[in-house]
Amino acid sequence: MVAVIGGLLVSAQPALAATPVVDDGAAAPPTARGEGWQPDIQKPDPVTLPGTTKKITPFAKPLSPQQPEALPGATKGPGATLKADGAARSAVRKADRPAFRGAAPQADPDDPPTGLYCTEAITRNASVSGAPNQTNYAANISYLAEFGCNFWLDAAYIATGVIDRGRFDGQFLYTTAPRTYGPTYYGATSGGLSIPGELFDGGRNVEIAFELYLLAPVGVYWGGCFSIPGLRYLLCEGLGTNLLHIVLGTGSFGTGLQPPVIRHVALGDSYSSGTGAPPYSDELCRRAPATYSNLITGTVLSGLPVDRPTLAACHGGKIIDLYVGQHPGLPPQLDAIQPHTRLVTLTIGGNDLDFSLKLTGCYLGADCAAGGPLVTQQKLDQVRVQLTALYRQIRAEMHPSGKLMVLSYPAVVPNPDDPADPPPAQDRCPNLGSNLVESERRAIYEATAQTDRMIRDAVLATGDSRVVYVNGLDLFRGHRLCSTNGVWANGLTSPLSDSFHPNAPGYQAMATRLAQVLPPF
Template structure:
């Protein structure tokens, strides 16, 4: 480098330093404003059962700093407002879920650029009730037959159609109204039980062999209702079915994304582990074109 070129470089550097000192940097040189990102939803969004817990959240929410919203925010450099809470239903978007826990919609504004959520699994206790009911029935029959299907038939499916679907649709409409400029991504629930061709894993998930396909069909129905609500409201549906196949609660500890009722690692069973939350983030980023 010539002395003249070196001098020009030093002069330019000095001028830039002076401009910084005087607050005169050009707008193009300023750091880009991080994307305002709000995470809503239930325990599958909150990573409930995974440590460490988020110190900013109520202990009742069991929100983890390893939940998929934190993974997404870290990957894309977004400014995250995480109001996810374990046990949330669609009604908790507009009203307080617990004392001191604000309605989740309060976190949204006209400036919100991205919203993610999982919701619907707790509404009317349908899906959670089905797992508990089938577990109890399976224990009674020592894992034989399909006692849960015999007891409940299509009642859970009926509730999804008449109660869960319209509730999720309404919740997404409210999200759109509060954050009209945001991209909204609603995730389906990853598989909890294996494909119907397998008998399940009664020692870890006390579901009778005949009720494994029954619950798989119920989860398929729930995810379809969420997909339909997303389509109705212009939201992006993140389908987890293909990605999570083979990573259910019956899979080996090294490959599963969902922890079983017994012999799992999470303090909240039948929920995603840290790997599951990361994979939910990866799938969401892929669908949004941010991978």
């Protein structure tokens, strides 16, 4: 969860409009909820600088690094320096520069501070909690920003913020409520935040910005914005007047979070677990390194690489197995989805139609086409409704910008009506020809096509553009069983459970198709 880290705040300060405020007065960043953390720093109402009519809105002007600057003849100092001579200088009320609570700024050895000046310091700390691919993985940042002068200002205004300096360069991730002072020579503000590493693509590199309006006494004016070791100027305006507006930054620094990736979960049945392409890393679920979900690792989408998947798919999986454990000790497949999961790949529904059993039965038994279609429309309609509900459930549990890629099943048995599929011959896969006659091969292809249409219709029924149908029906065309151009699937094998599943080239073809159609995030 995002949390504000307590800090040192001296004197009362106004709250950011319409923004939660914690006990120390610092505005709290949005909470990291299951739908993902998206920083949304609201602009506060303008604050009036004491003793003036000037209304100030924090960080209202564009910020960019700039070199220190000064008017001709300005006396150098360790920051902002007044240009005052004679009677004007003697009229300025001197002050002992206070001790900074953090790391006190130091002037360059060859540039001792002289004259009237104010200087600033930012003390920061960054640490990482949790581990990548876990919901508690976060960068924790805290800081203290201070200014001190060797004379009394008539008024001052300060605010701080954390700026993303990576993927969303310039976006504020957090701001404190502004603080205003009457006559003063010191001020400070502090704050911090926790950046959820798996819920936000930025935050790997950030910068702390410190904004100040410093009102000098009437009759004197600001002469220079001189360098401060460890800080850089993002803004300096008002030289030649008695109101100086500056923004100082720490420069970009790493928070310790790893570069962002697209977290990927692979769900479903044997066509996603990798059945048919041993060796298996998990014999019970027949999970294979050769499965298509592993092969798209590293694919770059919207500038982010796809991570190696959490492979939860299991041989024999049915729709119900995504909600409950398929085997003793095996958690429901949906448990693998986290709020930071941006990609889910899935094949499911075939076992709910008993398609694998029917295909094997056709091969080993009598003519299975004689009794009519292998799957009924009533059963197809029933499974389609279940699939639509499942797709919606998956989308509800993953990252809001993520994509659910639903693959349909490739036809592995030759289609007798497709010239790209040569029929079985006596000198080429005779067993297939003798065990699956033409009418059976036609019935098997039609059942596969019906399943493909059912999956497509279930995807469309979600009404969610983030659920994407991937047509696999004719993916193996020209490479089905009996092909002379390389076969991408197994026939009848031992063990029997590997039969009529993709082999390693088949899973590679599925990975290639998936990588081609993956949409941007």
